[in-house]
Amino acid sequence: MRSSNTGTTTRHRRLSAVAALTATAALLAGCGSSGDTGAAGDGGTITLRVGTFGSFGYDNETGAKLYAEYEKLHPNIKIVESNVADGQKYWDTLKLRLSRDSGLADIQAVEVGFIAEATGPTLAGKWVDLGKTGGADVNAFLDWKTRQATTPDGKVIGLGTDIGPMAVCYNKDLFAKAGLPTDRAQVGALWAGSWDRFLETGRAYQAKAPEGTAFHDSASGLFNAVISSEPVQYANAKGELDYQNSPGVKKAWSIATAAATGGITAKLRQFDEKGTWNAGFKNAKFATVACPSWMTGIIKEQAGPENQGKWDIAPAPVAGNWGGSFLAVPKSGAHVEEAAKLAAWLTAPAQHAKVFGVNGNIPSSKDTLASAAVQDAKLAYFGDTPVGRIYSEAAAGIRAVPISRWDGQVKTFITDNGILDIEQRGTDPAQAWANVQKLIDDKIQK
Numbered sequence: 001m002r003s004s005n006t007g008t009t010t011r012h013r014r015l016s017a018v019a020a021l022t023a024t025a026a027l028l029a030g031c032g033s034s035g036d037t038g039a040a041g042d043g044g045t046i047t048l049r050v051g052t053f054g055s056f057g058y059d060n061e062t063g064a065k066l067y068a069e070y071e072k073l074h075p076n077i078k079i080v081e082s083n084v085a086d087g088q089k090y091w092d093t094l095k096l097r098l099s100r101d102s103g104l105a106d107i108q109a110v111e112v113g114f115i116a117e118a119t120g121p122t123l124a125g126k127w128v129d130l131g132k133t134g135g136a137d138v139n140a141f142l143d144w145k146t147r148q149a150t151t152p153d154g155k156v157i158g159l160g161t162d163i164g165p166m167a168v169c170y171n172k173d174l175f176a177k178a179g180l181p182t183d184r185a186q187v188g189a190l191w192a193g194s195w196d197r198f199l200e201t202g203r204a205y206q207a208k209a210p211e212g213t214a215f216h217d218s219a220s221g222l223f224n225a226v227i228s229s230e231p232v233q234y235a236n237a238k239g240e241l242d243y244q245n246s247p248g249v250k251k252a253w254s255i256a257t258a259a260a261t262g263g264i265t266a267k268l269r270q271f272d273e274k275g276t277w278n279a280g281f282k283n284a285k286f287a288t289v290a291c292p293s294w295m296t297g298i299i300k301e302q303a304g305p306e307n308q309g310k311w312d313i314a315p316a317p318v319a320g321n322w323g324g325s326f327l328a329v330p331k332s333g334a335h336v337e338e339a340a341k342l343a344a345w346l347t348a349p350a351q352h353a354k355v356f357g358v359n360g361n362i363p364s365s366k367d368t369l370a371s372a373a374v375q376d377a378k379l380a381y382f383g384d385t386p387v388g389r390i391y392s393e394a395a396a397g398i399r400a401v402p403i404s405r406w407d408g409q410v411k412t413f414i415t416d417n418g419i420l421d422i423e424q425r426g427t428d429p430a431q432a433w434a435n436v437q438k439l440i441d442d443k444i445q446k
Helices: 017-021 025-030 066-073 087-100 112-118 143-148 172-177 184-191 195-207 219-228 247-261 276-282 295-303 336-346 349-359 366-370 387-396 407-425 429-443
Strands: 046-053 077-084 107-111 159-165 167-171 214-216 286-290 311-315 321-328
Touching: 046 087, 046 336, 066 077, 066 336, 066 349, 077 087, 077 336, 087 107, 087 407, 107 112, 107 336, 112 143, 112 321, 112 407, 143 159, 159 336, 159 349, 159 387, 167 172, 167 184, 167 295, 167 387, 172 286, 184 195, 184 311, 195 214, 195 247, 214 219, 219 247, 219 286, 219 321, 219 407, 247 407, 247 429, 276 295, 286 295, 295 311, 295 349, 311 387, 321 336, 349 366, 366 387, 407 429
Parallel strands: 046 077, 046 107, 214 286
Antiparallel strands: 107 321, 159 321, 167 286, 167 311
């Protein structure tokens, strides 16, 4: 995902070790425990624990049932996934446990916003080289995706799950009630080529908005969408953090703060622990959400069957990539070989196609992305929407951008401690930016 993060995924606050120690019980369960990764059951059955966040689409309930399939192929393996919504807290706890070589799941998901930190000098030695262990074909992945998870000395510490080509998902019922077109081509034309035009559409929606609804879910989510479409984000060409001089950050901040102060958002925090954002899908509280491919699975899950067919997908104003993740195997795990084989299988092209068919996560393997199975695909929840074509066309516009080891943390500070304060607390944008700068200076040791 995500996310996530994902997203995340992009959505969260605590970045210190102390905060990680105080993470919720659900989060701690999400990263497994050292006592749980050994053999379990009779007959030498091995339990492999997979720590994830957001919606990866592997599970046996709402996903592609990949765990059940693998267990059938390998009767000695039992798979247990622990999943949490908050990708930032997940990463904070994961870093703490990596530092202690304790309490880790056999496989840990890593969001792209943190992959530069995972491959950096502090953490690179904590992971298994999946280019040499587990049998994965690293050449099957998009080249830029593999490069993101490769350490300076050539170790591949993560296998690509998905990428996050951008679109905009919109509620057709709410658009109709606000007097806006509902045909996806006409909707896309409203904002084609410009995030400023997206804001204009939001103002038009609010002029006739159904009572109690907003055009967009979250200004923070909008920031993430805009920055994902920019060629310069948080890092400079050398991979050094340089957010203050980034034209992409400046543009995304401008668009997001205009939305936050302009009354066109529902003022929600994406992936909040109280579930308010999730409930907004079910209760139709907002008409649009910035929609990287992994978001379609979240909409399906949170809007529920009663809203099937009410959501559609239009191209984003500008092509971008928000999110995408990797599976990594900690060296300290009890079953490194078995975990590496499972990670390789879960991220193989055949499994990428299965996850996409159920969950909509756009695969990071070259052949799967170009296949008819993806290009011609539709998701039942979105009716006749050509989901595969929309996202594969968006994926064709993705260009790799420099990333620094601090990108994920800076993004969180900007959204959760900057934009959210403007949106929910009425903080002046200039003051909010000053607060963000101070927080980054205090918390990040470059």
